[in-house]
Amino acid sequence: MGADVWVLVEHSQGSPKRISLELLTCGRDLARATGGRLVAVVPGAGVQPVARAVASRGADVVYAADHPLLEPYTTDGYTTVLADAVREEEPAVLLVGSTAQGRDLAPRLAARLEAGIVTDCTSVAVQDGALVATRPMYTRKAIATVRVDGGGLRIAVVLPAMYPVAPPAERAAEVRPWPVRLEAAAIRTQVQEIRALSRDTVPLVEADVVVSGGRGLRGPENFALLDELARALGGAVGSSRPPVDSGWVPHDYEIGQTGKTVSPQVYIACGISGAPQHLAGMSGSKYIIAINKDPNAPIFQVADLGVVGDLFEIVPKLSQAVRAAKASP
Amino acid sequence: MHIVVCVKQVPDTEAPIRIRPDGTGIEESGLSFVMNYYDEHATEAGLRLREQFGGTVTLVSVGPERAREALRTGLAMGADEAILVTDPQLDRADPVGVARVLAAVIRTLPYDVVLCGKISTDDNAGIVGPALAEYLGVPQATAVARLEVDAAGSRALVHREVEGGVEVLSVPLPAVLTVERSLNEPRYPSLPGIMKAKRTPIRTLTLAEVGLAAPAPRAVLARLESPPARRAGRIVQGDADDAVREIVRFLREQARVL
Ligand SMILES: Cc1cc2nc3c(=O)[nH]c(=O)nc-3n(C[C@H](O)[C@H](O)[C@H](O)COP(=O)(O)OP(=O)(O)OC[C@H]3O[C@@H](n4cnc5c(N)ncnc54)[C@H](O)[C@@H]3O)c2cc1C
Numbered sequence: 027m028g029a030d031v032w033v034l035v036e037h038s039q040g041s042p043k044r045i046s047l048e049l050l051t052c053g054r055d056l057a058r059a060t061g062g063r064l065v066a067v068v069p070g071a072g073v074q075p076v077a078r079a080v081a082s083r084g085a086d087v088v089y090a091a092d093h094p095l096l097e098p099y100t101t102d103g104y105t106t107v108l109a110d111a112v113r114e115e116e117p118a119v120l121l122v123g124s125t126a127q128g129r130d131l132a133p134r135l136a137a138r139l140e141a142g143i144v145t146d147c148t149s150v151a152v153q154d155g156a157l158v159a160t161r162p163m164y165t166r167k168a169i170a171t172v173r174v175d176g177g178g179l180r181i182a183v184v185l186p187a188m189y190p191v192a193p194p195a196e197r198a199a200e201v202r203p204w205p206v207r208l209e210a211a212a213i214r215t216q217v218q219e220i221r222a223l224s225r226d227t228v229p230l231v232e233a234d235v236v237v238s239g240g241r242g243l244r245g246p247e248n249f250a251l252l253d254e255l256a257r258a259l260g261g262a263v264g265s266s267r268p269p270v271d272s273g274w275v276p277h278d279y280e281i282g283q284t285g286k287t288v289s290p291q292v293y294i295a296c297g298i299s300g301a302p303q304h305l306a307g308m309s310g311s312k313y314i315i316a317i318n319k320d321p322n323a324p325i326f327q328v329a330d331l332g333v334v335g336d337l338f339e340i341v342p343k344l345s346q347a348v349r350a351a352k353a354s355p
Numbered sequence: 356m357h358i359v360v361c362v363k364q365v366p367d368t369e370a371p372i373r374i375r376p377d378g379t380g381i382e383e384s385g386l387s388f389v390m391n392y393y394d395e396h397a398t399e400a401g402l403r404l405r406e407q408f409g410g411t412v413t414l415v416s417v418g419p420e421r422a423r424e425a426l427r428t429g430l431a432m433g434a435d436e437a438i439l440v441t442d443p444q445l446d447r448a449d450p451v452g453v454a455r456v457l458a459a460v461i462r463t464l465p466y467d468v469v470l471c472g473k474i475s476t477d478d479n480a481g482i483v484g485p486a487l488a489e490y491l492g493v494p495q496a497t498a499v500a501r502l503e504v505d506a507a508g509s510r511a512l513v514h515r516e517v518e519g520g521v522e523v524l525s526v527p528l529p530a531v532l533t534v535e536r537s538l539n540e541p542r543y544p545s546l547p548g549i550m551k552a553k554r555t556p557i558r559t560l561t562l563a564e565v566g567l568a569a570p571a572p573r574a575v576l577a578r579l580e581s582p583p584a585r586r587a588g589r590i591v592q593g594d595a596d597d598a599v600r601e602i603v604r605f606l607r608e609q610a611r612v613l
């Protein structure tokens with residue numbers, strides 16, 4: 027068995043996703059521990075620009091698995107190609123981002139290859155030959171340390187925002203074409219369309235700043251106040267569950283046990299009480315600011331800065347102040 | 356149409372958990388257990404398919420004896436049959452091992468659609484559905500937020516929630532689908548349903564009866580601990596302008612995003 031560490035690179039519109047660059051940072055340390063190479067694997071159609079972009083991000087070599095049938099992503103197409111590649115090169119570790127694609131692919135690949143797998147990782151290391159990962163369990167009421175022992179491939183599916191993005195290196199790694207053997211008949215599902223939900227902000231799980239609104243927003247129109255603040259801060263808008271259930275915002279806004287897990291640098295909770303199911307999705311944030319008119323709201327127990335007051339008064343003034351602060355640093 | 360729903364029993368997420376002092380797991384005494392939240396949505400999806408096409412909804416669970424209660428919940432919602440695979444040797448099984456057991460059972464049943472939850476709220480693994488699809492050798496669709504099956508019952512058209520959008524995917528049946536909570540609103544068990552569920556026998560199987568040896572888990576829990584405690588920070592009360600000044604200072608000096 028080899029000692030190489032592979033990172034599966036996810037991309038959109040010709041650029042690697044931020045999660046993949048984070049995985050390269052994580053993979054660098056793992057490769058040091060295993061004594062193997064750090065390999066970035068880029069499946070897709072016309073992936074040369076992506077491959078070149080990741081070549082200067084710390085990988086020792088980049089495999090460009092270019093094939094028309096690998097665009098768009100399908101479970102069958104990716105599983106077939108990656109399983110073949112793993113069987114041929116026998117890497118020790120494969121890092122995959124915890125995204126819709128990564129969560130769809132990684133367990134299927136693990137079952138096909140009889141690989142060990144651990145999902146939702148907040149950290150990954152190699153200790154005494156075992157893959158050791160930490161991950162939240164029981165709706166973040168506990169943190170587990172999981173060991174994946176034994177030989178063969180170990181797959182870790184890593185949450186976004188757990189590792190920093192390294193600055194581009196001066197030396198670019200070699201980009202090698204990976205010979206893809208894939209037939210149309212191997213792909214049983216058919217992607218009919220991908221409907222983009224238009225958002226003019228950064229994706230929620232990639233944002234350094236998340237401005238989040240709860241039932242205290244009172245109606246869909248008031249989310250414009252949060253949009254304004256998020257835009258001023260270069261962040262994204264999320265929500266607790268009631269605004270989603272009431273149809274004020276789309277489903278993909280929801281943060282918490284049944285929604286997304288976010289770990290931004292700052293989480294600004296506006297009109298959110300702080301129910302355990304909501305905390306499950308955001309208590310891993312670096313800093314939490316809460317704006318709530320109820321001084322007894324449980325959110326204040328986890329907030330680094332708690333502001334007791336009316337969000338309708340504070341948020342617009344805050345947007346203005348942030349813009350002013352940005353204009354005159 | 357024959358529908359199989361995989362159901363896991365998990366601790367109620369409303370309740371606090373107690374971690375065993377030696378970090379090997381959680382204290383189960385005094386804990387209340389429920390059907391995994393997403394599996395209610397999966398059961399609902401199964402019942403709606405049966406309403407549309409006729410056929411059967413069979414629930415399958417792998418777990419200790421207490422997992423019967425989760426199956427009863429599903430029967431009370433309207434499922435036809437339930438199977439519990441229970442065996443002390445399964446206590447150590449990881450999600451991949453659970454998928455292997457489920458596959459061994461489901462292979463012996465007629466099925467057109469196998470429904471799972473997107474994740475279980477205790478393990479948070481999201482592994483069982485895709486691994487099960489692989490062991491059964493059928494296609495999969497994960498995180499399904501909308502589901503339509505064509506009149507012939509041969510293909511499912513699903514919406515998957517992906518980053519920044521919705522993927523519309525056509526999946527030939529039989530297939531494994533894992534469901535999002537936005538797929539549907541689970542019904543409450545009816546009183547007649549509850550009565551019927553009490554009378555419906557739950558078939559139990561041991562590991563040997565499904566034809567498998569003891570699992571050899573690859574992923575093992577080394578330690579379970581409480582998350583680093585967050586402490587309440589500073590509280591600002593009073594004038595909105597003061598509050599705004601405090602927040603801006605915090606964003607600049609501590610969070611360093613300004
Ligand atoms: C199985 C299950 C899963 C769940 N999953 C999730 C999940 O993923 N995410 C999630 O968020 N919830 C989830 N919930 C729901 C959760 O239990 C709470 O009901 C929900 O988080 C409450 O949302 P909220 O804080 O916005 O609303 P509320 O609890 O109603 O709080 C509204 C807050 O707004 C404040 N407020 C009102 N007006 C103003 C104002 N003008 N200015 C400032 N503050 C104001 C109030 O003081 C109050 O604290 C789940 C529940 C269950 C049972």
Ligand SMILES: Nc1ncnc2c1ncn2[C@@H]1O[C@H](COP(=O)(O)O)[C@@H](O)[C@H]1O
Pocket residue numbers: 360361362363364391393394397415416417418450453457470471472473474475476478479480481482483484
């Ligand atoms: N022990 C189990 N018995 C039956 N189904 C299960 C079991 N564990 C997981 N599942 C199914 O797989 C889904 C995802 O679980 P997990 O992979 O553990 O996150 C659940 O929502 C269930 O549908």
